[in-house]
Amino acid sequence: MSDTESEKARLNPLFDYVRAKVDDPRLEDSELRVIGLSQRARVQSGDKLAGRVTVDYLEGTKIVVLNATRTREMRDPGVAGLIAHEFAHFLLKESGDFVSEEGSTPYRALEKSEEEADKLATEWGFGDEVE
Secondary structure: OOHHHHHHHHHHHHHHHHHHHOOOHHHHOOOOOEEEEEOOOEOOOOOEOOEEEEEEOOOOEEEEEEEHHHHHOOOHHHHHHHHHHHHHHHHHHHHOOOOOOOOOOHHHHHHHHHHHHHHHHHHHHHHHHHO
């Protein structure tokens, strides 16, 4: 079993745990359903991302992509918090609940998006894990 396969085997139960714990009706009918792993989840600045939500264009489903290099360094509670944080990004974007402040810089919009995702994940009971 490759390192990525063993990491995915570790993460899938965490994904399922978070999905079951998040009591948000917007998730029930969502297409968010699988974990993808990447060694190179990065933003334009070159900073490593721990995770992101994207679309699998072949299947048309939303997937949570986690940076396997980062998750290997994290304990299970931290990864659960990361997954909850990514679920929050997904729901905020899907529902249109996150509205960027008019005239804000791209950095401030990103910072605000991160704050909102942390806040929602904390409301779901993942405050310690998000920390």
